[in-house]
Amino acid sequence: MTxxxxxxxxxxxxxxxxxxxxxxxxxxxxRPPADRPFSANAALVTSGACTGDDGVTIIVDASGLDDxxxxxxxxxxxESVPAxxxxxxxQVNVEGTEQYGDQVVCRVNGLPSASEPVGSTEDPAYVExxxxxxxxxxYWSLWLKxxxxxxxxxxxxxxxxxxxxxxxxxxxxxxxxxxxxxxA
Numbered sequence: 001m002t003x004x005x006x007x008x009x010x011x012x013x014x015x016x017x018x019x020x021x022x023x024x025x026x027x028x029x030x031r032p033p034a035d036r037p038f039s040a041n042a043a044l045v046t047s048g049a050c051t052g053d054d055g056v057t058i059i060v061d062a063s064g065l066d067d068x069x070x071x072x073x074x075x076x077x078x079e080s081v082p083a084x085x086x087x088x089x090x091q092v093n094v095e096g097t098e099q100y101g102d103q104v105v106c107r108v109n110g111l112p113s114a115s116e117p118v119g120s121t122e123d124p125a126y127v128e129x130x131x132x133x134x135x136x137x138x139y140w141s142l143w144l145k146x147x148x149x150x151x152x153x154x155x156x157x158x159x160x161x162x163x164x165x166x167x168x169x170x171x172x173x174x175x176x177x178x179x180x181x182x183x184a
Contacts (some may be wrong), residue, residue: 032060036122050074051164052148056081058090061182064175065118068115070183081141083154083161094158094171099132103157105140106130112138121176137140143170143182151182 049057049072056077061070075086084102087094093109096102112118112128120126123136134140142154147166154161154169163169170182 010019044076046074046076048072048074048167049168050076055165056083056086056163057168058086058092059170059172059182060092061106061169061170061172062108062181064173064178065111070170078165080162080164081147082159083163084158086163086169087101087158092171093101096132097132102159104133105142105171106134108140108173111173118175121181137177138175141172143172144168145182151184153171 010015029156030096041134049059052076054074054076057072058075059070059072062068063070064122073090073092075081076092077086085092093107094102094105095107096110106128107114107130115127115129116139117125117127119135123183126135126138128134128138141150142158142161144154144161144163145151145168151170161169169178172182174180
């Protein structure tokens, strides 16, 4: 099965799961057959970072907004995948801006709020509207850590970024300059 067909199958299974309808049974070519229905979330995404090159680690760090710990998931794959598809299957909801679409990340999993101030000391009344580029003091950034490499800003947006097994991607919310980069 080609990568595109496999991703489309996974996305369809995830959509059925969210709709409340039971997913159709499916046998994975890389896993032993099971006598239970396929669940995209259980079969393809696990809690915590990936081990080695088992897949792509996805980290969402909104600690600048809510002091919560960064959340890591492992999207299990043995081939290159579009970062946007990995996030969709992992049920990470990303919203772009009206002006730049998904090339600029504005909200992740509903954060920051569309109706309440972000909590900046620079502009205490600032509410993110997602119309254009987010404020320089309150924004999401996309980071990429290639297998065996170091964290760096992604050089392309979610719709074009391809990730490989062993890579990590992080969506990091920075408020008033902190955190400035992903944790090691």
